[in-house]
Amino acid sequence: MATTYDIPTKQGHVEKQDNALIVAVKTLRKSFGSHRVLDGVSLNVTRGETLAVLGRSGTGKSVLLRLIIGLETPDSGSVCINGQDIAGLAIDQMGTIRKKMGFLFQHAALYDSLTVAENIAFPLAHHRRDLSKSKRSDRVEQLLAEVGMEGDLSKMPSDISGGMQKRVGLARALALDPEILLLDEPTAGLDPISSGEIDDLILKLQRERKMASIVVTHDLHSAKTIADRLALLDQGKVVIEGTFEDLQQSDIALVKEFLKQS
């Protein structure tokens, strides 16, 4: 049974916090200009759990991930990582928290002037200066083997396919052995076979590493495969949150429509 303990918040209150809770998002609001993207979103993720955030394009799913890793600042609400509110943290303080997180961008965001091996070695070179060059090189090969990309070390990102870029991006996200993995549309733009391979890879990594994961996707089949719980976003709000069976049993019209169209 999870134990609870008191957490003092910045507002001077005291909240009970579950020590298995690793990501806690509370009433997040975010607008870009006059366009309200998130309107009071609250979500929790516990250790070892995978939460899929579903929704139509433009419902703020990627913005939610960017808020969780601190690349955007919310207008109101809070994001707590391991019990620590990340609001107002300086970039170097936020860096301490980000070392425990891995992020796979929608288009992989590989460094285009570096080779595949150099891309994966990049976070290791900065945060694991204790490792010798040969140990770092071994670690890079191990990570590439984990994602099925051995033998492609010296290729440039422009020389590999979209699916391979996602695998390399995933290997880079895992370089520092994160506790939390954030994946932004991991199967977007991939053919069904490659999508299935990425899903299988994510499942395998979750089983082996027992990370908490938040996967943003519009692909219901992928979400069903890899997630323990699903949350459906619409017009900036969480419409429903639960298992796939909970969604199937829901009477909410939007949920039925989403399941029908997917």
Add this chain to the structure above:
Amino acid sequence: MSSLSKQRIDPINTAVNSSMGRVDGFFEWFGNIGLFFWQVLRAAVTPPYEWRELIRQLDEVGSKSFPLVCAAGAAIGVILSLEARYSLTRFGAKSMFPVSLVYSVVQVMGPVITGLMVSGRVGAGIGAELASMKVTEQIDAIEASAINPYRILAAPRIIACILMLPLLTLVADASGLLMGWFAQTLVEPLSFQQFIESGFKNAKLNSFLPQTFKTTVYGLIIGLIACYEGMSTRGGAEGVGRAATKSVVLGSLFLILSDVVLVKFILIVFP
């Protein structure tokens, strides 16, 4: 209000709102670049230091600008030589040619031409490179990997510009004086030794050193504007082009404007 009055007032309202928007945007730009500079300064003075990246940028900014700055300095030297000879001959002051060329190149044209050449080459390059990284989320990926992008991207580039500008200015000065002398010698033989002795006769260190080291301010302006425009880009390929253009245009403009202040400052401090 009559419809005729409204027809007269609406364009005026639009013009006033548009102008106020531009003024707001102007001050907002200064505020944002000030905040950006503060972030870079904090990152630059706190460890870990990115020495390897700094050395790479010193090469990019310094060694790779050498041929361009050399050529530009040489061209300026020839132009000034031709113009100076014509003017001085007209006023019966041909003997003043060496000192006139030395002072023109070292005090004014050498620093400014170096700054403008580096703004064009380095400013555009930095602006485009960082803008391209921004629109492809590479800078976000750096930040998500718990690496400070101000420390690894902006600080080494700005520091490299600050350190390399005075050295490149010396290169431009040397090239300008050499080619200026050569252009003069083709018409009226004058030994290089005689040229240098006449040109630097009665010269003091503070006649030339402040003008050379003021280019560190040029370097700061070029590097800061290029890094800011690159790292705050939005809008895909169009945004990258806009960032590169703004880096060069604003870098060059503020470089020239800063020279007004720097020249006055030097004249006061080093009379």
